[in-house]
Amino acid sequence: MNPTAIEFYYDPVSPYTYLASTQIKALAARAGAEIVWKPMLLGKVFEAAGNRMPAAVPAKGRYLFQDIKLWARHYGVPLTMPTVFPANSLIAQRVACALSAAQLPDFACAMMKAYWAEGLDISQPEVVVAVANSLGLDGAALLAAAQAPEAKDKLRALTDEAVSRGVFGAPTFFVGTQMFWGNDRLPLIEDYLAGKLAT
Amino acid sequence: MNPTAIEFYYDPVSPYTYLASTQIKALAARAGAEIVWKPMLLGKVFEAAGNRMPAAVPAKGRYLFQDIKLWARHYGVPLTMPTVFPANSLIAQRVACALSAAQLPDFACAMMKAYWAEGLDISQPEVVVAVANSLGLDGAALLAAAQAPEAKDKLRALTDEAVSRGVFGAPTFFVGTQMFWGNDRLPLIEDYLAGKLAT
Numbered sequence: 001m002n003p004t005a006i007e008f009y010y011d012p013v014s015p016y017t018y019l020a021s022t023q024i025k026a027l028a029a030r031a032g033a034e035i036v037w038k039p040m041l042l043g044k045v046f047e048a049a050g051n052r053m054p055a056a057v058p059a060k061g062r063y064l065f066q067d068i069k070l071w072a073r074h075y076g077v078p079l080t081m082p083t084v085f086p087a088n089s090l091i092a093q094r095v096a097c098a099l100s101a102a103q104l105p106d107f108a109c110a111m112m113k114a115y116w117a118e119g120l121d122i123s124q125p126e127v128v129v130a131v132a133n134s135l136g137l138d139g140a141a142l143l144a145a146a147q148a149p150e151a152k153d154k155l156r157a158l159t160d161e162a163v164s165r166g167v168f169g170a171p172t173f174f175v176g177t178q179m180f181w182g183n184d185r186l187p188l189i190e191d192y193l194a195g196k197l198a199t
Numbered sequence: 200m201n202p203t204a205i206e207f208y209y210d211p212v213s214p215y216t217y218l219a220s221t222q223i224k225a226l227a228a229r230a231g232a233e234i235v236w237k238p239m240l241l242g243k244v245f246e247a248a249g250n251r252m253p254a255a256v257p258a259k260g261r262y263l264f265q266d267i268k269l270w271a272r273h274y275g276v277p278l279t280m281p282t283v284f285p286a287n288s289l290i291a292q293r294v295a296c297a298l299s300a301a302q303l304p305d306f307a308c309a310m311m312k313a314y315w316a317e318g319l320d321i322s323q324p325e326v327v328v329a330v331a332n333s334l335g336l337d338g339a340a341l342l343a344a345a346q347a348p349e350a351k352d353k354l355r356a357l358t359d360e361a362v363s364r365g366v367f368g369a370p371t372f373f374v375g376t377q378m379f380w381g382n383d384r385l386p387l388i389e390d391y392l393a394g395k396l397a398t
Contacts, residue, residue: 057248058248058249060250070377073398074390074395168256168258168259179262191273192269198272
């Protein structure tokens with residue numbers, strides 16, 4: 001029997017997605033669920049949904065940077081302000097789409113860590129290659145594969161899929177048809193998986 | 200010695216503020232903190248901060264109504280979709296500004312319960328009067344007091360104060376100068392009060 005799936009639409013540019021990525025594996029393990037990582041382009045999702053990045057509201061942007069620091073301390077995980085924000089995650093996400101399902105989870109987490117724990121500019125191909133290499137993957141070959149139509153089409157399709165399912169921000173999770181938006185919804189996902197939120 | 204204060208900027212029109220109001224008293228009791236209730240007009244805050252209500256993004260609006268139901272089940276509290284949304288909370292908030300500090304907490308909670316647990320149209324003066332009467336207050340006298348310049352000025356001043364402190368949504372809490380936005384930040388507030396989020 002397949003375990004319950006938690007579909008995780010992610011973009012490493014999002015700090016709350018990084019924060020959630022530090023917690024979701026333990027949550028899934030506790031619940032006996034598996035995580036299905038789904039790369040998407042958050043900028044395209046914002047555009048399609050008529051949404052905008054939080055920092056578009058100046059007071060919200062100022063709060064966000066305090067808030068993510070508090071969450072990082074709450075979780076006990078590292079957090080560094082990236083040198084470039086928001087970084088263009090197009091190459092990172094196309095590489096993600098060139099990976100196998102077995103390779104994707106570690107790469108996704110490593111890209112978010114590179115950006116939000118190490119402050120690296122993940123828009124740069126050499127940074128993406130170095131992250132892939134650090135995982136024992138062939139970064140140069142993946143960078144080439146990321147330029148092939150298959151990877152480009154897959155990223156476009158996943159982004160469209162997210163929008164068509166009602167995604168308007170990141171991180172977004174699905175358990176079956178139930179959507180959960182935000183790092184701060186992890187306790188709800190855990191309750192939901194345990195059957196505690198049934199009507 | 201005064202206990203630590205949790206300042207709570209609230210507007211009963213906000214579902215997440217209702218949800219937070221069902222939990223904040225127990226949280227404050229556990230932390231040995233006191234709650235300072237601060238009525239504000241969320242619509243004015245949105246306007247001043249360049250923010251907009253969540254439902255302005257259609258996909259976010261659809262998610263919101265699912266999400267608040269999940270939170271209500273998570274907390275085990277009642278939730279009903281109001282007949283009128285968003286309701287104009289001007290009268291309710293002016294009455295709140297005509298109350299003593301001792302009367303305010305119960306009235307604030309009762310207004311949120313009337314709107315989000317009973318679905319009443321709290322924009323109507325007779326609803327506000329009935330809620331006040333149900334608490335043993337003189338609803339008719341309070342409705343008159345709410346039209347006096349003192350109540351109007353106080354509500355305007357509290358809303359301006361919120362904006363000047365960086366508030367852009369509801370619920371918003373302050374512990375000293377540290378701001379917390381959202382029902383979903385209650386676990387952070389509890390950690391913060393326990394000294395667990397210090398740098």
